[in-house]
Structure formats: C-alpha cells, structure tokens
Amino acid sequence: MSEHEAKATDLENIERWFVGRGVPHFVERKSDGSMLDAWTRALPLLVAAYLLLGFNALDLTNWSVAQNLGATVIVILALVSAWAISNRLRGVPTFARPTDIDAPELALFVIGPTLPVLLVGQLRDAAENVVTALVLLALIYAWSAYGVGPLLRWAAKRGSHQFAALGSLVARALPLLLLFNTFLFINAEVWEVAGTLDGWPYVIVIVTFFLLGATFAVSRVPGVIRQVNTFESWDEVRRSLAGTPAERLGIGDAGRASSTPTLDPLRTRQRLNIGLVVLFGQALQITLVTVALTVFFIGFGFFGITEATTIAWTRVEMLDTWLPTSLGDRELVLTEPLLRVAVFLGAFSGMYFTVVLTTDETYRSEFSDDLAPEIREALAVRTAYRIARRTHPLSTNNEVPRA
Numbered sequence: 001m002s003e004h005e006a007k008a009t010d011l012e013n014i015e016r017w018f019v020g021r022g023v024p025h026f027v028e029r030k031s032d033g034s035m036l037d038a039w040t041r042a043l044p045l046l047v048a049a050y051l052l053l054g055f056n057a058l059d060l061t062n063w064s065v066a067q068n069l070g071a072t073v074i075v076i077l078a079l080v081s082a083w084a085i086s087n088r089l090r091g092v093p094t095f096a097r098p099t100d101i102d103a104p105e106l107a108l109f110v111i112g113p114t115l116p117v118l119l120v121g122q123l124r125d126a127a128e129n130v131v132t133a134l135v136l137l138a139l140i141y142a143w144s145a146y147g148v149g150p151l152l153r154w155a156a157k158r159g160s161h162q163f164a165a166l167g168s169l170v171a172r173a174l175p176l177l178l179l180f181n182t183f184l185f186i187n188a189e190v191w192e193v194a195g196t197l198d199g200w201p202y203v204i205v206i207v208t209f210f211l212l213g214a215t216f217a218v219s220r221v222p223g224v225i226r227q228v229n230t231f232e233s234w235d236e237v238r239r240s241l242a243g244t245p246a247e248r249l250g251i252g253d254a255g256r257a258s259s260t261p262t263l264d265p266l267r268t269r270q271r272l273n274i275g276l277v278v279l280f281g282q283a284l285q286i287t288l289v290t291v292a293l294t295v296f297f298i299g300f301g302f303f304g305i306t307e308a309t310t311i312a313w314t315r316v317e318m319l320d321t322w323l324p325t326s327l328g329d330r331e332l333v334l335t336e337p338l339l340r341v342a343v344f345l346g347a348f349s350g351m352y353f354t355v356v357l358t359t360d361e362t363y364r365s366e367f368s369d370d371l372a373p374e375i376r377e378a379l380a381v382r383t384a385y386r387i388a389r390r391t392h393p394l395s396t397n398n399e400v401p402r403a
Contacts, residue, residue, distance in 0.1 A: 294346030
C-alpha cells in the first residue's frame with residue numbers, strides 16, 4: 001500500500017471514529033453511499049418510516065380484517081412499485097438498494113407512501129401523509145446528522161461511572177426536593193390543575209419543564225467547550241491521540257518545542273455536536289432521578305390517595321381507574337389524575353434537579369473532570385485530522401512541519 005493510500009485509510013478510520021463518538025460534524029467531507037453520509041446512515045429509519053406512512057391507508061376501526069389485509073397488499077405493491085419505477089428512471093437496477101440518497105430518493109419518501117392512500121380515496125389522509133413525511137425527514141436528519149444513536153449508546157456505557165458523583169449530589173438535593181414536592185403532591189390545587197390537564201395542553205406543560213431544564217444545562221456548555229478546546233503544548237495533543245485511529249497518523253514534528261498549539265475554532269455545528277455530548281453525559285442521570293421520583297409519587301398516591309379524595313380534589317364526576325385492590329379496610333385504586341400529577345411533579349423535579357446539576361460547584365468539577373478527557377481526546381483527533389487534510393490553520397504557516 002502506498003503512502004497516499006495508507007493516509008487515505010487512516011483518514012477514513014478517523015472519520016468513522018468521529019461518527020461512532022457522536023461527533024459526525026467533525027468530518028470535513030461528504031462521502032455519498034457510506035456511513036459518513038447522514039442520509040445513508042439513516043436508511044433503516046427511512047425504510048421503516050416509508051412503510052408506516054404507507055400503512056396509513058388502512059382503517060382498522062371501520063374496515064373488516066379482509067379489507068385491511070387487501071389494503072395491506074395494495075400498500076406494499078404500491079410502495080415497491082414506486083421504488084422500482086424510481087430506480088428505473090434513474091438508470092439503476094430495478095430493485096437496487098439505495099446507495100446515494102439525494103433529492104430523488106427524498107422526494108420518493110414524501111410522495112411514495114401517499115400513493116396507496118390516494119388509491120383508497122383518503123384525500124385528507126394523503127395530505128396528512130405529506131406533512132408527516134416532511135416532519136419525519138427533519139427529525140430523521142437531525143437524529144442521523146448529529147449522531148444521536150451513538151450518543152445514546154455512549155451515554156449508557158459511561159452512565160455507571162457517574163453514579164458515584166451522582167450519589168453525593170442526590171443525597172444533598174433529594175431531601176429538600178422530596179419535602180417540597182410531597183407538599184405539592186397533597187395539595188388540592190395541584191390536583192385540580194395537573195390532574196385535569198389533557199391532550200396537547202398537558203404535553204406543552206411537560207415539554208416546558210424539559211425545555212427550561214435544557215436551557216439551564218445548555219447555558220453551561222460554552223464554558224465547558226472553552227475549557228477543553230485549549231492545549232498547553234503539542235506533547236499534550238500527542239498524548240491525547242494515544243489509543244485513537246489518529247495515533248498512527250500523528251501530527252508530525254510539531255514545530256518548536258516551546259510553541260503552543262494555535263486555537264482552532266470550532267464551527268457552529270461542531271460546537272453544537274460537543275454541546276450534545278455534554279448534555280447526553282448528564283441526560284442519563286437526570287432521567288433516572290426523574291423516573292425514580294415519578295414512580296415514588298405513583299406509589300405514594302396509590303397507597304395514600306383514595307378515589308373519593310381524587311374526585312374531591314379534581315372536581316370531576318367520573319374517573320378512569322385501574323388495578324382496584326384492597327389493603328385491610330382501605331380500597332386502593334390507580335387513577336388517571338394520579339398518573340398525570342405524578343408525571344407533572346416528576347418533570348418538575350427533573351427541571352429542578354437539572355438546575356442543581358448546573359449550579360453545584362462540587363458536581364460540576366467532578367463532572368468536568370470525568371467528561372473533559374473524552375472531549376479533549378476528540379478535539380486532539382480533530383487537530384491531527386485537520387493537519388493531515390491541510391485544513392488546520394497551522395498547515396499554511398509552517399508552525400507544524402510536514403511529517
């Protein structure tokens with residue numbers, strides 16, 4: 001293998017490493033038909049969404065089983081036909097797997113599932129399909145382009161290492177949080193408001209808590225990025241490359257021994273990528289605390305709040321109930337308002353806990369010490385990658401001589 005081919009292989013390995021680490025925007029080229037292309041990585045999601053949108057032609061409520069089965073056959077035939085015709089028009093084999101997803105394939109994703117819906121005369125559903133397809137395309141692109149899947153796997157793997165730091169914080173924050181929220185939980189006004197919220201208003205309230213918590217978390221991200229995106233020496237950059245695909249590539253003889261690496265600013269998308277890494281590092285902890293408190297309130301309400309009390313507090317005439325049982329002389333029941341209130345207070349607790357996470361100096365120090373080496377490693381690999389591609393600022397002023 002020639003030196004040029006070896007370098008190209010090293011660069012491709014680094015780019016795949018970026019994608020696997022949840023920072024695909026560190027890649028500085030587009031490679032159609034490979035995992036470096038966001039749409040190609042999203043192909044499984046696109047296929048699944050393509051089929052589900054086509055099945056919107058079914059009517060499980062008003063049609064018989066035979067009618068729905070017949071419609072299913074029509075949907076599958078229409079979707080496959082649209083795919084095959086699209087391939088033939090582009091001069092590729094009829095049933096070839098898409099390897100370069102561009103405008104024609106995305107147009108097929110929007111229009112294809114609408115055809116079987118139109119065949120069964122559902123004009124309104126066809127219009128909804130188009131809107132839903134466009135929304136799904138935006139969501140799927142965001143999921144793939146920012147490596148959300150790899151970020152979730154990364155956060156799950158490293159979550160166990162954060163429990164020690166989390167335990168001391170929970171011990172300080174949880175007593176006050178439980179005391180405050182338990183008082184709210186047995187407050188009739190909270191049940192009257194949260195217990196009777198339904199549909200989109202309820203969703204908007206819960207999402208508002210999430211957005212407020214995310215805002216507090218995001219406000220700390222620029223400081224973290226500034227802290228980790230500075231290297232004291234080229235030797236520090238080299239040490240950070242150890243064990244990565246960029247180790248063999250190296251950074252050459254990095255100039256004078258006393259020279260300090262010039263700051264290589266991140267682009268907006270790259271800063272957002274690092275921000276997501278920071279947020280996902282905390283997401284598992286916040287989620288666990290939120291779920292634990294929600295389950296606590298459900299259990300507390302199941303044993304402590306009777307159906308009669310729920311009716312009195314919510315001022316409703318009828319309740320949806322589940323799991324009726326008795327404990328001694330007390331009738332226990334799980335009610336819909338109880339679930340709404342528990343989730344409401346759980347989401348509120350998650351927002352409060354996020355604020356504590358972002359303002360507690362001890363935790364912030366422990367979290368930064370834990371996360372910073374991984375982010376610095378990615379930034380060091382980016383430095384070596386950009387030097388090799390001759391896109392680093394130092395590549396044009398000879399501060400980093402050629403290897």
